[in-house]
Amino acid sequence: MIEARGLSKRYGDLLAVDDVSFVVQEGEVVGFLGPNGAGKTTTMRMLTGYLPPSDGTAVIGDADIFEQPIAARRAVGYLPETPPLYPEMDVQGFLRFVARLHDVPRREIRDAVDRALERCGLADVRRRVIGALSKGYRQRVGVAQAIVHAPPVLVLDEPTVGLDPIQIREIRGLIAELAAPRDGEPAHTVVLSTHILPEVEAICQRVILINRGRKVVDRPLAELTADGARLEDVFARATARDADAEEAEA
Secondary structure, three states, X not given: OEEEEEEEEEEOOEEEEEEEEEEXXXXXXXXXXXXXXXXXXXXXXHHOOOOOOOEEEEEEOOEEOOOXXXXXXXXXXEEOOOOOOOXXXXXXXXXXXXXXXXXXXXXXXXXXXXXXXXXXXXXXXXXXXXXXXXHHXXXXXXXXXXXXXXXXXXXXXXXOOOOOHHHHHHHXXXXXXXXXXXXXXXXXXXXXXXXXXXXXXXXXXXXXXXXXXXXXXXXXXXXXXXXXXXXXXXXXXXXXXHHHHHHHHX
16 A cells, blocks of 8 residues: 655755665554654655655555656645644635545535544534634644545654643544544555654554664564563664664764
8 A cells, every 4th residue: 555665865965764665555554653853754755745755766555656646645645743724714614625635526525524524523613713723623624634535545744742631542543443444434544653652552553663764663563562562662772773783884
């Protein structure tokens, strides 16, 4: 469903992402981890077509981000760390606007918006102005705009940042439901970028960890914690080992 092939990104002399490759299968929920500045957001922006790679490519579904950029973007729902909301619009009007941007056929827009509102728990606030909503509800609107065109792939960057504990639990539950829905709703392949490790333990099946722009871990969560190790310890060991290796090379 997602295949990253040697993705790299340079900013002048800075190599922010260095030859990152991985595959995410249909229906997986993958935690994409790394310290601040590791290259997580840059990688996700390349996957979603918001940032061109310096080298490498990615395939979303059956579409290469270079050869079929429009098809690749249609296959992805993206929630950046700061949701792309228009605070002066009401929730329903905003989702209709986003559906049109994603080329949802006119006759299907109403049903698409209603489905996104229902799945994200927004039906009761559909007429509310986005700027008047709580942060938790604004985050739900951010998720709704990512799924309104029913993409097979969701890429979520820090979806619970700044939320209170109750809101965090609600958003985690929503993400889990999107990956394993009930009542015949479409399932989504999910890549979740976060620095909140309990979030990964709660909803992810696999962990990809990058450090200093390079992939250092790519394993199922169950394997990483099979001996009783905490994900926090795995994270610390992997990033420390990578730093030691770089010092030895120097």
